[in-house]
Amino acid sequence: MYAGWNPYFYMQKSGILKKWADKYGIVIKVQRFDYAASLDSFVAKNIDACTMTNMEALDMPAASGVDTTSIIVGDYSNGNDAVLTRNGLGLDKLGGHKVMLVQKTVSEYLLERAMVLNGQQTKLPTLKLLNTSDSDIAPAFLNNSSNEAVVTWKPLVSQILTDKGVHSIFDSSKIPGEILDLLVVQTSVLNRPDGSGERFAKAITGAWYETMQKMTGGGPAQAEALKGSAAASSDTVDSYREQLKTTALFSTPKAAVEFTTSVSLKQKMELVRQFCFTHGLLGKGTKSVDDVSILYPDGSVQGKKDRVRLRFDAQYMQAAMQGKL
Amino acid sequence: MARFSPFDIQARPNRLLGQVLSAVLFVVCLGLYMHASKVRHAENPEDRIVPNAQQLRSGVHASVLEPAEEDDYIAPEGASKWTRFQHSMIWKDTASSGRRFGISLLLFLPAILLALHIGLYPYFNAGFMRFVLFFDKIVALSLLPILFIAFGIDELSKIALIFIGVAPTLILDVIQMVKAVPQEQVVKSFTLGANDFDVTYRVVLRQIAPQIINSLRLNLKPIMLFLFAGEMIAASDGLAYRIAIMRRHMGMDVILPYVLWVALLLFLVDLSLRLLNKRMHPWFQS
Numbered sequence: 001m002y003a004g005w006n007p008y009f010y011m012q013k014s015g016i017l018k019k020w021a022d023k024y025g026i027v028i029k030v031q032r033f034d035y036a037a038s039l040d041s042f043v044a045k046n047i048d049a050c051t052m053t054n055m056e057a058l059d060m061p062a063a064s065g066v067d068t069t070s071i072i073v074g075d076y077s078n079g080n081d082a083v084l085t086r087n088g089l090g091l092d093k094l095g096g097h098k099v100m101l102v103q104k105t106v107s108e109y110l111l112e113r114a115m116v117l118n119g120q121q122t123k124l125p126t127l128k129l130l131n132t133s134d135s136d137i138a139p140a141f142l143n144n145s146s147n148e149a150v151v152t153w154k155p156l157v158s159q160i161l162t163d164k165g166v167h168s169i170f171d172s173s174k175i176p177g178e179i180l181d182l183l184v185v186q187t188s189v190l191n192r193p194d195g196s197g198e199r200f201a202k203a204i205t206g207a208w209y210e211t212m213q214k215m216t217g218g219g220p221a222q223a224e225a226l227k228g229s230a231a232a233s234s235d236t237v238d239s240y241r242e243q244l245k246t247t248a249l250f251s252t253p254k255a256a257v258e259f260t261t262s263v264s265l266k267q268k269m270e271l272v273r274q275f276c277f278t279h280g281l282l283g284k285g286t287k288s289v290d291d292v293s294i295l296y297p298d299g300s301v302q303g304k305k306d307r308v309r310l311r312f313d314a315q316y317m318q319a320a321m322q323g324k325l
Numbered sequence: 326m327a328r329f330s331p332f333d334i335q336a337r338p339n340r341l342l343g344q345v346l347s348a349v350l351f352v353v354c355l356g357l358y359m360h361a362s363k364v365r366h367a368e369n370p371e372d373r374i375v376p377n378a379q380q381l382r383s384g385v386h387a388s389v390l391e392p393a394e395e396d397d398y399i400a401p402e403g404a405s406k407w408t409r410f411q412h413s414m415i416w417k418d419t420a421s422s423g424r425r426f427g428i429s430l431l432l433f434l435p436a437i438l439l440a441l442h443i444g445l446y447p448y449f450n451a452g453f454m455r456f457v458l459f460f461d462k463i464v465a466l467s468l469l470p471i472l473f474i475a476f477g478i479d480e481l482s483k484i485a486l487i488f489i490g491v492a493p494t495l496i497l498d499v500i501q502m503v504k505a506v507p508q509e510q511v512v513k514s515f516t517l518g519a520n521d522f523d524v525t526y527r528v529v530l531r532q533i534a535p536q537i538i539n540s541l542r543l544n545l546k547p548i549m550l551f552l553f554a555g556e557m558i559a560a561s562d563g564l565a566y567r568i569a570i571m572r573r574h575m576g577m578d579v580i581l582p583y584v585l586w587v588a589l590l591l592f593l594v595d596l597s598l599r600l601l602n603k604r605m606h607p608w609f610q611s
Contacts, residue, residue, distance in 0.1 A: 036572070036573075040575075043373075043374065043575060044374055059573075059574045060574060060575060063371075063373075063574065063575075064369075064371060064372065064373045064374070064575050065369045065370060065371025065372055065373070066369060100478070100559070103570055103573070104570055104573040104574065105573065125397055128561065129395065129561060130478065130559060130560070130561045131559065131560060131561060131566060131569065131570060132478070132558065132559040133557065133558045133559065135558075136469060136470065136473065136558055136559065139470045139473060139474070140470070140473040140478050140559060143470075143473060143474040144473065144474065144477050144478065146477065147478065279394070280394055280574075281573070281574045282574070283371075283373060283574065283575075283576065283578075284383055284384060284387050284576065284578060284579065285371075285380060285383055285578070
């Protein structure tokens, strides 16, 4: 569970989703999954839609040949992910030290970007990465002072930072817009001839922005929405508010559309896809980064035109913006 | 050919039929796999969940002849397959998992000796028996955070996990074997002038040694399970580490060869223990 996705849980609990689903005459079931398991099910086509980061959308379904469309760009991590070290160890001294993280995820991406942005890319190969499961990373790091560096996400970051000797030396607010939280749908479902896929996309987009309105609107409605969303990850409201501070929510469809149709999205995805390719995340058989292409709302394609696997579709967010849902 | 009569206890399939029957389930599994792979590839030619023969071939090639991603070894021009294998991903992972496996096997030796003493000596029994019984019921995996604190996150905690997970069961099993040695034998040995040492090591241990090896063979799978759990939770090399990493992007083309390789290794360890047992204790009939 992750701050930017919790509202989906509230959306279902509160009946907002049902209201919209009824309007479009469909049934939508929201199910809470372990993150890795949800990705597996999406790739296996057992579920129609799933929340995931832009990086996973590219290296899991898209790279496995499952044509995927992102219909809602929900937020970007604006400090939720961080590189933490003990005893003031800086990025320039990180070479040769052990770094705990969940490898091949946004954590590794963040670490690499941190090194590159600080002119330390030559030291990247000297880092000793220790793949550590996220369920154990906080206690494993905290209880042994010989562990010097860790890369993880909130709320684990806040948990680790309660140790006064540990400091954050880089976080995702320095790479805004590169770690995105998306709602993706199987393109084949979206294009179902009976239109049920489209109705699904419309219903869930409508419900999402109604929820967003509540989450940011103030008053008792906001308090209730925050409480409901925090409950999704069994968090307290305070802790959840704290996580939201470092999550840049696109609370209005306008903001989301602007970002999705901007040139900067392409630049950020370029960084992400190059990372995925150099780390073999696109698969052993993928010989070129252009073999897993990305289509943008303006019709431009990153990579080979005949190998589009990930599509950013802004039309449902646009419809929400124009009040046409 | 003999009549086909599977529900007759006294009927034996002839050699050929026996071979065929034993191959049937393998063929069925392979067929199901190939069918699933074909169906999925018809729908999505790049499917990675059930890789086809060609994908598997490239996966095997990558794991056997190419270095792990985190190593920057570059094979010299024209390096032989053997040198490339020695720097390969699977070799590196097998070596590090093998080391952990071997160390924990060695650690079981003192545990077995302890069990022998608990079974024979009432003072040892009083001191250890209840504790081992209690510890045997502890689900070792749930102690992981404590293990991390006590042993760090390097090799030691993984080996400790295996030991804590498997040793109590092994100890209890050995105690049972010791108790099964007829009391008369022990008394007889003493009357023939044996001392405590003789009775423990020359009468009892020698008798139950083949059973101990068999018990170890049965415990190979739990050992492997705990080793895998440890490597999946925190590691930078090892067979399970690679599987965990490959899972992150559905690298089933590498995972499946790895799984089969682990199965083969386990089979070989089991086989060598069985042969060793036969060679060392030809008199033993289980």
